[in-house]
């Protein structure tokens with residue numbers, strides 16, 4: 205029996221092989237190819253007439269490109285994009301996606317975005333790309349939030365990668381706020397560092413005019429909801445990169461194919 209798929213459908217759980225024949229030799233894909241595979245899979249959820257939250261980062265960029273291509277081909281029509289950063293705004297304009305904002309379109313049908321860490325319960329760390337505040341606002345407003353990652357982003361627990369856990373703070377007395385964050389996570393052996401721009405070495409300024417404090421933990425931060433609430437109670441904190449219970453679906457691309465994980 206044959207099955208008909210939408211024109212932009214990629215079967216999940218497919219091992220991508222070296223050729224279109226029945227070779228069982230898996231193709232070693234680069235990390236960027238895996239990101240692209242996850243992104244294309246997510247775009248299968250996009251339907252004409254939808255308001256789409258457009259994520260930020262190298263994985264989300266593939267989704268924006270794909271949506272732009274499908275609009276150009278006439279496969280998707282009447283799409284409105286809500287960009288999560290100035291960078292995504294500029295890129296989406298370049299690929300001719302009609303753009304709007306949350307004030308004009310307060311309900312978003314679907315948001316597609318990358319992540320830095322994904323735990324087994326689909327909780328996330330986001331914001332190493334510097335856009336966590338707008339991402340959280342737009343993804344919170346979305347009926348469905350599809351996260352796209354390559355398998356390197358999967359962790360056993362939040363913080364396990366040892367990479368940055370970002371917190372957006374107001375510039376005023378940021379060293380004081382950084383110190384308060386270290387004290388808050390003393391038991392996790394937390395070190396707080398101000399984020400600087402790789403290009404200029406200057407303090408990195410977010411799209412909202414704020415700074416980012418990157419936290420590094422040597423131990424688990426414990427209950428995520430408790431941690432999230434405690435960070436938000438600190439005066440000077442604007443938002444943090446922990447996205448608890450927000451993802452409805454996570455699409456993971458790995459060497460063995462694409463896995464779609466849905467929140468129960």
Ligand SMILES: O=C(CO)[C@H](O)[C@H](O)COP(=O)(O)O
Nearest residue numbers: 261262263318330331333335
């Ligand atoms: O949260 C983000 C930006 O603020 C990104 O989604 C996250 O950093 C993942 O980026 P990439 O897809 O480039 O690995």
